[in-house]
Amino acid sequence: MKIAILSAAHLHADSYAAALRDLAGVTLSVLWDEDVTRGQEKAAEYDTGFEPDLDAALNECDAVIICSENIRHRELTERAAAAGKHALCEKPLATTVEDARAMIETCAKAGALLGTAFPVRHSGSAFQMRDAISSGALGSVLMIRGANRGTNPGGWFVDPDLSGGGAVTDHTVHIADLIRFVTGEEITSVYAEADTHFYPDLGVEDCGLLMMGLSGGGFASLDPSWSRPNQAYPAWGDVRMQLTGTGGVATFDYTAQHVTLYANARVRAAQLPWGDDGDQLMVADFVAAVRENRPPLASGEDGLRAVEVVAAAYESLRTGRSVEV
Amino acid sequence: MKIAILSAAHLHADSYAAALRDLAGVTLSVLWDEDVTRGQEKAAEYDTGFEPDLDAALNECDAVIICSENIRHRELTERAAAAGKHALCEKPLATTVEDARAMIETCAKAGALLGTAFPVRHSGSAFQMRDAISSGALGSVLMIRGANRGTNPGGWFVDPDLSGGGAVTDHTVHIADLIRFVTGEEITSVYAEADTHFYPDLGVEDCGLLMMGLSGGGFASLDPSWSRPNQAYPAWGDVRMQLTGTGGVATFDYTAQHVTLYANARVRAAQLPWGDDGDQLMVADFVAAVRENRPPLASGEDGLRAVEVVAAAYESLRTGRSVEV
Incomplete structure (x- = not known):
């Protein structure tokens, strides 16, 4: 192929x-x-x-x-x-x-x-979270706390004409999708706060907080910020989720499997991932989907659902109200 | 006072x-x-x-x-x-x-x-290791693996006329003393290897390995190197000991209690210690010793014992043989 x-x-x-x-x-x-x-x-x-x-x-x-x-x-x-x-x-x-x-x-x-x-949903840990829900081990979902923080990516990411928005656009969708994937529930409402706190001259927001309602009656929060120090912090990391159900609690850390590298030539500390490689698993799934003529694990519809959450977040920012998705 | x-x-x-x-x-x-x-x-x-x-x-x-x-x-x-x-x-x-x-x-x-x-011997964890030995919980000491790695301190530390030697001088004594403190045994022999691998132009050794015999019949190894990358790695850290006894295993990490700081202004990652502060406890003990007119927890004799280990290491390097202490 x-x-x-x-x-x-x-x-x-x-x-x-x-x-x-x-x-x-x-x-x-x-x-x-x-x-x-x-x-x-x-x-x-x-x-x-x-x-x-x-x-x-x-x-x-x-x-x-x-x-x-x-x-x-x-x-x-x-x-x-x-x-x-x-x-x-x-x-x-x-x-x-x-x-x-x-x-x-x-x-x-x-x-x-x-x-x-x-x-993110291709990693073994995401499947284990999903199994913990579908098996009933965690009961029904009461609360989820998510984060997708990172450094300011710069470049076209901070040009709204090319990116469509800042940290809320960039860092909402992984966790929004993960919530849907592991719980099987939909995000039904979004209330958002966002601002430009870390890079005052930036033309887009660099931090925010989302509060989301879930179709099962629980709720979720998400920090989608570029709040990690740009010169010193490893560029990648901090895709996390804590889930509290009626039957227990589970935590997810997409980048937990890493080696921390301190190299003179780089100075800046780096995280070298090991274990499950979500990118590799995702590309392999896409190739298999084409071969088998079936939708990829994360389809266009899944992409749309996450875009709806982002759009609702911006609508909430404009109106100051919780917005139904 | x-x-x-x-x-x-x-x-x-x-x-x-x-x-x-x-x-x-x-x-x-x-x-x-x-x-x-x-x-x-x-x-x-x-x-x-x-x-x-x-x-x-x-x-x-x-x-x-x-x-x-x-x-x-x-x-x-x-x-x-x-x-x-x-x-x-x-x-x-x-x-x-x-x-x-x-x-x-x-x-x-x-x-x-x-x-x-x-x-190092003033930290609560050193006392707990000592208690685990003296209570018999770990049985008799079979093997100890120690490390005191760090970055090259530079300055007078690398001028043998002022320091007396390189990494072997600088980083042998904490673990040598800790071994004595927690086991109550003496170090009876030293075989050493050392070289200048990390900073080729340095006038002193920057790495080494020591193999030590203990008075109870066990043995110990120690890595006293300046092997941590100088620009990127936190300056402090890596004072560790793993102890295997007939009754169990225990590990010690003097700097485990820390926050890792990534700050743009510093770039280089830093470890901010919390919990037991060995320096503070040691100075307090010295002040109490003066007040009570009793030897400090680590006396001059304790210092001498560690110097004997360092001297034996250099003698081993000169002769290529194991040296009795």
Whole structure:
């Protein structure tokens, strides 16, 4: 199977390229990128060809992984669907509910599969949390406390015209999706606070708090902030969830399996993950989904549900009220 | 009680000064330092007076804490003893067995107490290890694995004319003393390897391994290296011991109680200790020893025993053989 990567604007393209290399019978056929310099550089790094023409790139693959700026997800997904290609799209699926719905509809009409890059739900720990719920071991869900903190990613992530928003856009969807995945419940309401506390001149919010209602009657909180010190803290980490049910309590730490690296050449401490690699498991699932013609573990609909939560959070920020999803 | 600090060449002077401030009825009366610039600076930092004349400084105190370069411990201790002042001396007590013995003898003749700065044995965890041995819970000691790793301290620590040696001098004595303290046994033989692997141009060894025989028939190993990356790693940490007895196993981590700080202004990760403060407990014990006219918890003899281990290690390096202590 030939898979193209469309844009390396998102750093995760690096690990998806590595994951593709590890899969038998799969080739990273080509990298397309709007930015020719970045595209050529990354293509060389990924040991594949660079193709500046999108149609030509789509002709050279069976499916695509989209790692562009958030705002371009819709266009690239629809171009891929028009060419009859399946797509795994970086999260958030889109910057508006309208775009996400359109992407799902277009793919469905074209008979193309659509997946959302939610690597967190692919880890063994997410499945164990889900099993703890579905087996009844935790009883019914009363409260969830989630966090997806990190450092300010900078670049296009802080340009709202390309990202669609700041920390709330960037860091809400993993936990929103995880809540849905492990509980089987839907998020029914969102009340949000957000502000720009850590980088005063930033054009987007860098911190926030969400309070969410769940369809089972419980509630959840989420800290989706870029509150980790940018120079000193490892870039990755802090995707966590604590779940309290009527029958017990469980905690989840997506990046618990890591080695902390202190290297003079980097100075800044780094976390080197080991154990379950969500990116690798997710790319393997997408390839299997294409082979088996079934939806990926995290579908376009799953992506849409998370986008709805983000949209509700911004609506809450505008109105100062809790917003139904 | 008035206590003078003699020299701030050793960074630990900072925490000893802080410890003195916390003790009721105790005054840090004066700081003497051979280096006038450093002395004035540190005296201001410690909120005490700087005294460039050693005799004048000794006149202004009941006891001293010596934080000079290793090579000057003997002279300063003997000057203090001649003035009838008790001394707590930074570790290693001396750079040769001869010097350490002379210091003990001089202090004894003058009726002055002599303590060695072994803060590690003052922590609650060291006492618990000792209790686990003395209560019989661990049976008899079969094996001990110790480590005292850290970053290269630089400065006079790497000038053998002032330090007396490198990592083996700097990092052998805490664990050697801890082994004696918790087991009640003596170290009877030392085989050592050491080299300069991490800083090729260094005039002293920066890594090593010691294999030690114990009077009870067991044996112990120790890594006394400066093997931690100098730019990235927290300066402190890694004073550890694992003890295997016929009745069980116990582990000791002197710096386990810490917060890891990632601060942009520092970049380099830092460990902020909490819980038992060995320095504070040690200074308090020294003050109590003076008040009660009894030896400090770690005496001059304890300091000598550790110096003997260091000397045996260097003798082993010279001869390539195991050396009896």
